Amino acid sequence: MSATRDRLLDAFETLLIAHGPRAATLDAVAAAAEVSKGGLLYHFPSKAALAQGQRERLAALGEADAAAMRTAPEGAAEYYLRESMQSGGPLDRALVAAVRLAEESDGDATAVLEELRGHWYDALLAELGDPALAHVVQLVGDGMYYNAVTGVKDPAALDDALAVLARLR
Amino acid sequence: MSATRDRLLDAFETLLIAHGPRAATLDAVAAAAEVSKGGLLYHFPSKAALAQGQRERLAALGEADAAAMRTAPEGAAEYYLRESMQSGGPLDRALVAAVRLAEESDGDATAVLEELRGHWYDALLAELGDPALAHVVQLVGDGMYYNAVTGVKDPAALDDALAVLARLR
DNA sequence: GTCTATATTCTGATAGAC
DNA sequence: GTCTATCAGAATATAGAC
Incomplete structure (x- = not known):
């Protein structure tokens, strides 16, 4: 893996996260990665x-993360x-970068998100044993992401979620 | 309220929802609303x-929706x-349109989303009486939105959420 | 209130030098 | 592998006619 290639992907993600798809232009990505546009287009032709x-x-x-979930000491x-x-x-x-890209209607990004969601759900179900509960835990996690993605702050979310989860098992 | 003005907002939202911020150009909005670009810029100067x-x-x-929650027969x-x-x-x-815009930075959209979140939480708390539970219910709703926004299908979400909620109260 | 025409800048992409 | 120069088309916005 080329170091420049990774720098370009880092810059692309940073721009998508901070300013959305409209700001993540080839020009801006190249500048953020400190490469010329021609340099970028060598690694990614389009x-x-x-x-x-x-x-x-x-x-x-x-x-890798779904695999880590299954062996986490605190439980999946x-x-x-x-x-x-x-x-x-x-x-x-x-x-978060992929979510931004998914909004550009590219079904490809949604497909990756959907597949990962499946891996995470399987790991949750393996620990909890209850499909509805596993589903709801995943939705709570999705909700936390939603707020992170839209910039809404919600610091107490984790504590409240863990407290309610404890009551459910 | 002008009819053209509303048609323009409808078209703007439709484009944001279907194809994201990059597709919601002035040209495209004007065309979708069947108005010329000049006509659009009369109603919205920028x-x-x-x-x-x-x-x-x-x-x-x-x-209006937060108010409707408080008087809903099935409960908030x-x-x-x-x-x-x-x-x-x-x-x-x-x-959904506002979420897409929120990603374009501009804290303004996030501020509206945050304020509405507060109204909805208050209505949930008024019914449930339990802050942590109200918080988790809101997060589950956020999760459903997150999946809708990213295009991920999750048809069983509502049934599972209602089933788990029933166990909690 | 709505249109056409135009100015200006931005965006993605190509060509070719080093 | 990286750069500069350049192009065609799109994007926001202005001016002025109707």
Whole structure:
């Protein structure tokens, strides 16, 4: 993996997260990665290729995370909720960036998000044993993400979610 | 309220929902509303003015909805969860459009979303009486929205959420 | 209130030098 | 692998006619 290639993906994600798809232009990405536009287009021949590179990065990080859930000492559910709140890590960044791209109607990004959702649900179900409960825990995590994505602050979310979860099992 | 003005806001929301902020150009909005670009710019002198018009529409619809929650026969929580799943109504459209705009930075859209969130939470708390539970119900609703916004299908969400909610009270 | 025409800047992409 | 130069088309916005 080329270092420049990774810098370009980092810059692309940073712009998507901070200012949305409209700001994530080839010009802006190249400038943020301190490369010329020509340099960018050597690694990613088109904007679609850049988006695809981002999706591949997310898929790799997401699958690793689903595996980590299953062996987490605090259990898959708590690991998942904690992860949903946490902001700024590589997975979180890749996920928020992909959500921004998904809004551009690209069915490809939605497909990756949907597949990862399935992996996370399976890990939750393996721990909790209850499909409806696993589903609701996942929705709570989704809700935390939703707020993070829209910029809404909700600091008490994790504590309240864990408290209610404790009452349910 | 001018009819053309409303048609322009409708077209703006439709484009934001279907294809994201990049597709919601002045040209495209004007064409979808069957008005010329000059006609659009008479009603909304800039793109920022168009976005502001959309935020005002959302604020009005959202406040009316929070009031409706408090008098809903099935109770505020069920009303809220059902509303979060429902797709295509005026409030739903305005909300999804505002989320897309919120990503373009501009704290203004986030401020409206945050304020509406507060109204909905107050209505949930008034029915449920339990802050942590009200918070979790809201997060589940947020989660349903998150999936709707990213295009992920999750048809069983409402039934599972209502089943788990029944166990909690 | 709505239109057409135009100015200006931005955006994605190509070509070719180094 | 990276750069500069350049192009065609799109985007926001203005001016002025009707």
